[in-house]
Amino acid sequence: MAAEHPSVSGVSGRYATALFELARDEKSIDAVMADLTKFEAMLAGSADLTRLVRSPIFGAEVQSKALAAVLDNAKIVGISAKFLKLLTANRRLFAVSDVIRAFRALVAKFKGEATADVTVAEALSDKNLDALKTALKSVTGKDVALNVKIDPAIIGGLVVKLGSRMVDSSLRTKLNSIKHAMKEAG
Template sequence: MASEQPIVAGVAGRYATALFDLALEEKALDKVRADLDRFDELVAGSADLNRLVRSPVFTADEQVKALEPILKQAGIDGISANFIKLVASNRRLFAIRGIIKAFRALVATHKGEVAASVTVAEPLSDQHLASLKSALNAVTGKDVDLQVEVDPAIIGGLVVKLGSRMVDSSLRTKLNSIKTAMKEAR
């Protein structure tokens, strides 16, 4: 149903939708998702690969030739490798990270997952992490893919971002609110 699909637009959306349909048809969603996640990490972690992906100086053939050993070394093959090379040969490699993001959104919607980002002042124990995930699952009624970030600057508490909603119960925010209230009281 179209209403259940997330909105993906532009070049990234068209490519992601085509890849999603193919991966779903071939029953390879999880493999393609894992391969694209691995490629996205490679691009994010390498200035040279990022330059290859983003720079218009390289021809499509040069990009495809440079990608082949990288994909092989990373263990990315099949649909994923062919897709990345197709994107490069069509001179759209600059959009690959957006395509990957849109693909993740399509897969998450298909699987009934919701992404949540949680910022904490110090690492959570396994018990606290499980409790938090359970609470978020109960609130959403869906399986929550939890990304935890540690930021000591929030002092204590946590900041939860779930879709378009955000709950900030950090000590830093509470202290800033008190400080503002005291200034206004003068």
């Protein structure tokens, strides 16, 4: 299955595929996805956890003990916990973000969904998120899961990346285009 999906390859793709197949067989795809999303959010919110995951300074034993405590505290159990512990034991925990991304892609394909990466200047309301999902569904013909990232640097508007297509309607890009056109004219 990893070879069928262009964004699922390499070591992270193999781990994600193995986890996906196990979760599918155990009928726990949604539970595993929820656990991985929770772990990803914890990773994004903690510089210490990020350092533990990415730094080669920590040995496998230290990483394993620390990770076990983090998973217990977050109540991440079952397949997800075993999988994260396996990544640690195999010294591949540094790739966990790529594995989660690949797993998410496999789940989306399995469910017949497309995934869009959306960058906005500020958080969107539920009404605007629903309107965006509806618009993207009309283009793709599939349900679209959104990965929303907030980046105030785009000033306004949004950037949508869906597969290999990208639509950049950010104010920053428009201003840069005007600035570039004025330089060429002058």
